[in-house]
Amino acid sequence: MKDCSSHKHSRRKLIRRIIWSIIFILFIIFLTILLIWAILQPSKPRFLLQDATVYAFNVSGNPPNLLTSNFQITLSSRNPNDKIGIYYDRLDVYATYRSQQITFRTSIPSTYQGHKEVNIWSPFVFGTSVPVAPYNAVSLGNDQDNGALDLIIRADGRVRWKVGTFITGKYHLYVKCPAFINFGNKAAGVIVGDNAVKYTFTTSCSVSV
Numbered sequence: 001m002k003d004c005s006s007h008k009h010s011r012r013k014l015i016r017r018i019i020w021s022i023i024f025i026l027f028i029i030f031l032t033i034l035l036i037w038a039i040l041q042p043s044k045p046r047f048l049l050q051d052a053t054v055y056a057f058n059v060s061g062n063p064p065n066l067l068t069s070n071f072q073i074t075l076s077s078r079n080p081n082d083k084i085g086i087y088y089d090r091l092d093v094y095a096t097y098r099s100q101q102i103t104f105r106t107s108i109p110s111t112y113q114g115h116k117e118v119n120i121w122s123p124f125v126f127g128t129s130v131p132v133a134p135y136n137a138v139s140l141g142n143d144q145d146n147g148a149l150d151l152i153i154r155a156d157g158r159v160r161w162k163v164g165t166f167i168t169g170k171y172h173l174y175v176k177c178p179a180f181i182n183f184g185n186k187a188a189g190v191i192v193g194d195n196a197v198k199y200t201f202t203t204s205c206s207v208s209v
Contacts, residue, residue, distance in 0.1 A: 042161055043080045047205035049153055049177035050074040053198040057183055059144045065137040067102055070126040071095065073153055079113045084161055086113040089170060091157035095125050098136050103127040147184010153177040159209065177205035
């Protein structure tokens with residue numbers, strides 16, 4: 001009986017040692033990653049809204065609360081890090097008006113952005129007879145009459161950072177780009193087709209991760 005009890009006690013001690021050894025190794029790995037991360041000091045990607053081509057913008061209904069719109073935008077992203085790569089696992093682009101989403105989400109294909117690399121996307125953002133909130137309908141009708149529109153182009157997604165062979169978990173990415181479109185004055189842009197006008201912005205976007 002004593003031998004059996006002693007054997008069980010030794011086995012428990014061995015298991016405890018193995019568990020503490022695993023915890024110690026994981027702690028060292030985590031601490032090493034944390035130190036590398038702190039030394040590298042990763043910077044957020046920088047986004048720029050370069051232009052928008054307006055193909056359609058029409059307010060209808062009575063009251064005027066249905067919006068049909070079609071824009072093609074050019075959005076660029078630059079990775080400012082010289083030792084860290086960025087995986088864009090998901091990136092959805094859409095337009096908002098006075099905090100209300102007015103177009104469908106357009107997905108940009110997943111991509112990897114290397115050190116100091118620049119990516120440029122030109123997605124279409126559009127919506128057909130999208131209901132506009134009553135408190136925005138009057139402002140939207142006035143904007144259409146005045147031929148000028150203040151929009152926010154947004155991009156929401158998930159990113160991962162790559163340091164050497166180490167890849168982090170996924171982080172939320174939020175991009176917000178102001179866009180003032182003076183579609184009532186075609187001279188403010190460049191005519192690129194039937195009733196389509198391209199407006200140049202080169203607007204810096206706010207980015208949070």
